[in-house]
Amino acid sequence: MHDSMTDEQRLISDTVRHFAQTIVKPRAAEIDQADEFPVDIYREMGALGLLGMTLPPEYGGSDAETVSWTLVQEELAKASAAVADSHMVCKLMCDVILSNGSEELRRAYLPRMAAGELICAIAQTEPNTGSDVAAVQTTARRVEGGYSITGTKQFITFALNCDLAVVVATVDRALGRDGIGMFLVPAETQGFRRGSKTPVMGVRGLATGELIFEDCFVPDGFVLAQPGEGLKRALTSLGSGRIGMAAQSVGIAHAAFEDAVSYAQDRHAFGQPIAKLQAVQFMIADMSMNIEAARLMVRRAAQCKDAGQPIIREASEAKLFASQMANRVVNDALQIHGAYGYSRDSAIERMFRDVRVYEIWEGTSQIQRVIISRQILNVRH
Numbered sequence: 489m490h491d492s493m494t495d496e497q498r499l500i501s502d503t504v505r506h507f508a509q510t511i512v513k514p515r516a517a518e519i520d521q522a523d524e525f526p527v528d529i530y531r532e533m534g535a536l537g538l539l540g541m542t543l544p545p546e547y548g549g550s551d552a553e554t555v556s557w558t559l560v561q562e563e564l565a566k567a568s569a570a571v572a573d574s575h576m577v578c579k580l581m582c583d584v585i586l587s588n589g590s591e592e593l594r595r596a597y598l599p600r601m602a603a604g605e606l607i608c609a610i611a612q613t614e615p616n617t618g619s620d621v622a623a624v625q626t627t628a629r630r631v632e633g634g635y636s637i638t639g640t641k642q643f644i645t646f647a648l649n650c651d652l653a654v655v656v657a658t659v660d661r662a663l664g665r666d667g668i669g670m671f672l673v674p675a676e677t678q679g680f681r682r683g684s685k686t687p688v689m690g691v692r693g694l695a696t697g698e699l700i701f702e703d704c705f706v707p708d709g710f711v712l713a714q715p716g717e718g719l720k721r722a723l724t725s726l727g728s729g730r731i732g733m734a735a736q737s738v739g740i741a742h743a744a745f746e747d748a749v750s751y752a753q754d755r756h757a758f759g760q761p762i763a764k765l766q767a768v769q770f771m772i773a774d775m776s777m778n779i780e781a782a783r784l785m786v787r788r789a790a791q792c793k794d795a796g797q798p799i800i801r802e803a804s805e806a807k808l809f810a811s812q813m814a815n816r817v818v819n820d821a822l823q824i825h826g827a828y829g830y831s832r833d834s835a836i837e838r839m840f841r842d843v844r845v846y847e848i849w850e851g852t853s854q855i856q857r858v859i860i861s862r863q864i865l866n867v868r869h
């Protein structure tokens with residue numbers, strides 16, 4: 489796969505690998521244990537031009553292709569899933585503002601988001617709904633000059649430290665999909681409140697928690713998608729997110745695979761390295777094959793995106809395959825490590841907790857199957 493990269497892609501990949509392995513990886517355990525967001529690493533990603541890399545130069549980016557972005561996602565995830573995810577959320581929110589915001593909003597927020605100075609959250613999930621976005625209960629009431637938002641969002645990455653949030657809300661629940669709008673709400677807005685932190689099993693350090701909106705006034709200029717358009721636009725932005733999740737899954741699996749290979753060569757049982765046991769060799773062979781297959785699917789989906797082709801099916805297939813693959817690979821890597829893999833001190837144990845969420849967020853594995861089969865059969869579920 490490395491050989492099929494352009495010179496520019498190889499340079500990006502090698503540069504980020506060095507950054508991830510020397511700066512991020514040594515901090516991964518600490519980020520996980522403290523469950524604290526590494527602001528300094530985030531800013532450094534901004535300074536290196538990684539956060540807004542796909543944005544046009546006038547907004548602080550370098551017009552990088554999606555393929556290059558996925559290479560960055562993979563390298564970061566090899567070091568820390570949490571850091572890789574922070575990189576992904578930034579891109580998604582930059583994309584949302586770039587595609588839907590006014591020129592004023594773009595100039596006000598994108599360069600600072602790309603620099604890592606401002607953090608933007610996506611506030612979609614609620615206590616009573618996740619996959620079924622059309623069922624959100626947070627309401628956007630029309631008032632003079634804008635909307636007033638009221639409701640509670642849950643499981644929001646960056647809830648506790650975001651400077652602004654893209655909020656998905658409905659003008660009228662009875663309208664279902666047609667009532668959904670998307671709104672940009674700066675954290676200093678009156679009525680914007682952070683709720684409690686949510687203790688999570690993995691990907692710790694992302695300030696996950698609740699966001700509460702109490703009659704938050706959003707002026708018309710901050711409406712990113714008018715009611716009726718919001719659901720479609722929110723879902724469109726998830727396309728790149730799914731490719732990113734697939735790339736991160738490949739990164740985590742690859743890191744677990746490398747650890748397993750080296751452990752198998754060092755660890756002895758019955759007078760020989762366990763790498764000489766066929767049962768272990770076969771696990772390693774399967775890991776390698778599956779990682780490479782997922783990587784190719786990520787590449788294909790990213791290439792489709794760069795070519796301006798539809799990516800709904802490709803992104804969902806890549807996300808579904810890669811996240812399931814990564815869960816199997818990390819599980820096998822833990823098995824190869826035996827009890828050491830189960831120890832709280834091992835990196836594999838953290839990866840095992842981190843990787844589980846990849847089958848849940850950005851659309852569960854079941855929802856990916858709904859999307860893929862809908863694309864193939866042209867039916868609504």
Ligand SMILES: Cc1cc2nc3c(=O)[nH]c(=O)nc-3n(C[C@H](O)[C@H](O)[C@H](O)COP(=O)(O)OP(=O)(O)OC[C@H]3O[C@@H](n4cnc5c(N)ncnc54)[C@H](O)[C@@H]3O)c2cc1C
Nearest residue numbers: 610611612613617618619643644645848849850851852854
């Ligand atoms: C660590 C973490 C961070 C997150 N960050 C964010 C964030 O930043 N912003 C945000 O908005 N959300 C975020 N989420 C929420 C995440 O996107 C949702 O958890 C996800 O969309 C699934 O929703 P749910 O958990 O409510 O599950 P539900 O929708 O309640 O689903 C429960 C189960 O039912 C299944 N199911 C539901 N509908 C169908 C169907 N039609 N067919 C088959 N099976 C179905 C699901 O697959 C799942 O197994 C985060 C979650 C976690 C864990």
